[in-house]
Amino acid sequence: MGLPKKLTLAHLPTPIEKLERLSATLGKELYLKRDDFTGMELSGNKVRKLEFALQEALEQGAKVLITCGGLQSNHARATAVAARKLGLDCHLVLRGRPQGPDHGNLLLDQLLGCTFTFMEPEDFNDGHLQVMATLKAAYDEKGTPAYLLPMGASNAIGTFGYAAAYEEIRLQEDTLEAPFDTIVCAVGSGGTHAGLVLGNMLGGSRHRVVGVPIAEDSRLFRPIVTQLTTECLDRVAPGTPLPSEKISFLDGYGGRGYALNTPEEMTFIRRIARDEGVFLDPVYTGKAFRGLVTEIEENTGFFADSQRILFVHTGGLYGLFPKSPEFLF
Known part of the structure; x- marks a missing residue:
């Protein structure tokens, strides 16, 4: 595909699993791309973007x-882990202030x-972008x-992470009975969705790629x-060219x-x-x-029109623990 050079940080390829009971209930074949399996410390989709972005960071010294x-x-947690693995320091600019003992990713x-x-x-x-720029200037001085890494590592270099993931999916499809017709992912900063759209285009536009915004809606993310x-x-x-119909969103689930x-x-x-x-x-x-x-x-x-759907499980297990009071058992 001719993508830029990258590091090797994630455990790849991640498996694809069929959700048997849910598929039977819904009458469609639902599969998960288990990107929550990219590594215990680095788990999730962020590390795929970091492999490209941090290659660039090292090249820049x-x-x-x-x-x-x-x-x-x-x-932030994945960046911090990757930094330590590469012998780098990490400075995090975080939204909010800790309340009580640290837990989850913050711990x-x-x-x-x-x-x-x-x-x-x-x-x-x-104001976070200006704060980050000021910090960079101070470190450089x-x-x-x-x-500097933007939120979610969702810049152009990070986006190549999911173009590479798309090619991984295509190779895995060859071992399945039939290809997927639709690939679905969450949209939080846009990089994962953009990378899948890019990979799909470079690969011949075989799939419908749908992003589901988890805050706001497509008016922000398109x-x-x-x-x-x-x-x-x-x-x-x-x-x-990038035809507008290549970028599809499912709105209404940002809660x-x-x-x-x-x-x-x-x-x-x-x-x-x-289940x-x-x-x-x-x-x-x-x-x-x-x-x-x-x-x-x-x-x-x-x-x-979708019968075989692949959902990209982008990880985030540690985010469950701070939410424990919200579960009703």
Whole structure:
């Protein structure tokens, strides 16, 4: 496919599993791409993006990684782990402030010895990029070159992670009885969705690729995914047009917003754990997979032409633990 050079951090390829009971109930074949199996510390989709981004960081001589996210950010934790594996330091700019004992991803960030800058939510939303730029300037000035990673590692170089994942899926399809017709993923910052769209285009557009926003909706994410995909196309296939129909979204499942949940979402996560022995996370996969299943159960027609559907399980297990009070047993 001619993608940029990358590191090897993840345990790949991750397996594809069929959800037998759910498939029988819904009358469609549902499969999971188990990207929650990319490695215990690095688990989830973020490491695929980091393999490309951190290759670039090392080439630029970085000694410290600066990135951002929520208090329980999977991306922040994965970046911190990758930094330590590469002998680098990590500075995290996080939305919110710890309340009580650290747990989940934040506990792991502490164990890894990260440096933290905590910001109030209302300040983070509009000011985190400037704070990160100021931190980078300070590190650079004292002779410690810093590399900036955006939220979710969702920039052009990180997007190649899921173009590579798409090719992995295509190779795995060869061992199955029939190919998938649809690939579905959660959309939190846009990079995973954009990478799958890119891979699908470069691979001949064999699949319908659907992104499910877990906060906001496609009005926010369509221009983001379009820009990321276009930037990558310009790098590996200059002049290739990006038809708007290649970027598909399923709206309506963002609930209360980023990392905020409804009782219905938590009940769904518990249902899938008990029916299939699979743990979804409350921020990304719980919302997105609920959207997929709900559309099929309610016969809305959104997936009427989809019979063999692959859902990308992007990880996030550690995000369950801080949410324990919200589960109703």
